[in-house]
Amino acid sequence: MSEFTCNQEIVTIARRNLTQDVWDYLTGGAESEMTMRRNRHAIDSYAFIPRVLRDMSSIDPSGTTLGQKVRIPVLLAPIGSLQAIHAGGGASSAKAAARFGTMPIISSITEPSLEEIAEAADGPKVFQLYVRGDFDWIKSIVGRAKSAGYTSLALTVDSAYYGIRERQLMNRWLPPSVKAQKDRHLQSAITWDLMDRIRDLWQGNFMLKGIGSVADAVMAVERGVDTLYISNHGGRQLDHCLGGLETLAEVAAAVKGRAELIVDGGFLRGTDVIKAIALGASSVAIGRLQGWALAAGGEDGLVRCLELIEREMINALGLLGVNNLAQLTTDYVRKTDVVGPTHELSTFYHMKERLT
Numbered sequence: 001m002s003e004f005t006c007n008q009e010i011v012t013i014a015r016r017n018l019t020q021d022v023w024d025y026l027t028g029g030a031e032s033e034m035t036m037r038r039n040r041h042a043i044d045s046y047a048f049i050p051r052v053l054r055d056m057s058s059i060d061p062s063g064t065t066l067g068q069k070v071r072i073p074v075l076l077a078p079i080g081s082l083q084a085i086h087a088g089g090g091a092s093s094a095k096a097a098a099r100f101g102t103m104p105i106i107s108s109i110t111e112p113s114l115e116e117i118a119e120a121a122d123g124p125k126v127f128q129l130y131v132r133g134d135f136d137w138i139k140s141i142v143g144r145a146k147s148a149g150y151t152s153l154a155l156t157v158d159s160a161y162y163g164i165r166e167r168q169l170m171n172r173w174l175p176p177s178v179k180a181q182k183d184r185h186l187q188s189a190i191t192w193d194l195m196d197r198i199r200d201l202w203q204g205n206f207m208l209k210g211i212g213s214v215a216d217a218v219m220a221v222e223r224g225v226d227t228l229y230i231s232n233h234g235g236r237q238l239d240h241c242l243g244g245l246e247t248l249a250e251v252a253a254a255v256k257g258r259a260e261l262i263v264d265g266g267f268l269r270g271t272d273v274i275k276a277i278a279l280g281a282s283s284v285a286i287g288r289l290q291g292w293a294l295a296a297g298g299e300d301g302l303v304r305c306l307e308l309i310e311r312e313m314i315n316a317l318g319l320l321g322v323n324n325l326a327q328l329t330t331d332y333v334r335k336t337d338v339v340g341p342t343h344e345l346s347t348f349y350h351m352k353e354r355l356t
């Protein structure tokens with residue numbers, strides 16, 4: 001595992017280890033996959049403006065997010081049915097996060113149970129909620145997450161309907177959580193008022209996952225939401241959205257520090273993470289890369305993946321002239337044209353023929 005040289009190598013091994021059905025579930029997006037491609041396009045469309053002749057002999061890539069110190073500001077995004085990708089499911093993500101020194105966001109539709117995942121590893125953890133029952137059901141699951149020691153609650157709000165994922169449709173394959181689920185329609189009826197009631201129940205650090213507009217970001221801030229998790233669900237829900245990093249830049253300019261910002265969508269490398277922090281995020285989250293790392297090497301593979309991102313961050317910060325993340329500002333990035341193909345795996349595009 002420790003022999004994985006870079007994350008693109010991890011992806012090629014994941015491709016080898018996964019069946020076509022599971023590969024497509026993990027890697028695909030909704031409809032034309034334009035949102036998914038725009039996630040990468042948004043990241044690729046920022047260039048660095050490096051500074052030189054500064055003492056770069058010591059570099060600290062650690063961050064603080066959701067009130068916790070993290071070794072690098074890279075969280076593990078919630079993944080449903082993770083057990084189909086790697087047998088350990090959410091417990092393997094939690095263990096890898098604790099070993100490395102970051103936080104997992106645990107999906108409410110993965111296995112094992114939220115209590116078993118909480119017991120599997122020490123360290124702070126976020127619980128992600130999909131609404132699959134009435135208010136009593138919500139009360140019960142939020143209470144369970146609280147008792148199990150989760151430190152933040154993330155309510156996913158970009159999933160009123162399940163995205164039309166054509167790879168899954170053509171494979172005639174559904175993830176176990178979707179096959180098993182009842183009462184999915186209740187997710188379609190979440191409103192700002194219900195959100196307020198869920199936040200009142202939780203009484204702790206609370207975030208909305210799936211903010212995709214400045215208008216909703218501002219409404220959430222006005223209602224006192226602590227953290228906005230900007231995401232288009234990795235391009236798996238509404239097609240033809242803006243890339244996550246593009247939305248982050250717009251929201252950061254409007255919110256002006258009144259809420260903490262987290263972003264995801266297409267993050268694969270240390271340089272990607274640095275761009276998001278420069279544009280105003282406190283942390284980013286990795287979805288598919290986490291899944292590929294688990295598929296390639298289980299818990300050890302995921303720890304290695306995070307180590308590789310850390311190494312890339314230290315290298316890029318050193319070359320950018322920045323000793324720590326607090327020094328990063330928008331002065332270090334500029335929007336420009338994208339050179340070369342834009343593909344979900346575009347930073348791995350020279351491996352493309354082996355990956356599709």
Ligand SMILES: Cc1cc2nc3c(=O)[nH]c(=O)nc-3n(C[C@H](O)[C@H](O)[C@H](O)COP(=O)(O)O)c2cc1C
Nearest residue numbers: 077078079080107156233234264265266286287288
């Ligand atoms: C296989 C898979 C399952 C997912 N399941 C969930 C989920 O249960 N809850 C949720 O809020 N987001 C879910 N997401 C979205 C991720 O949390 C995250 O927003 C997205 O993957 C980020 O983009 P990236 O994969 O390009 O890193 C899932 C994503 C993938 C790839």
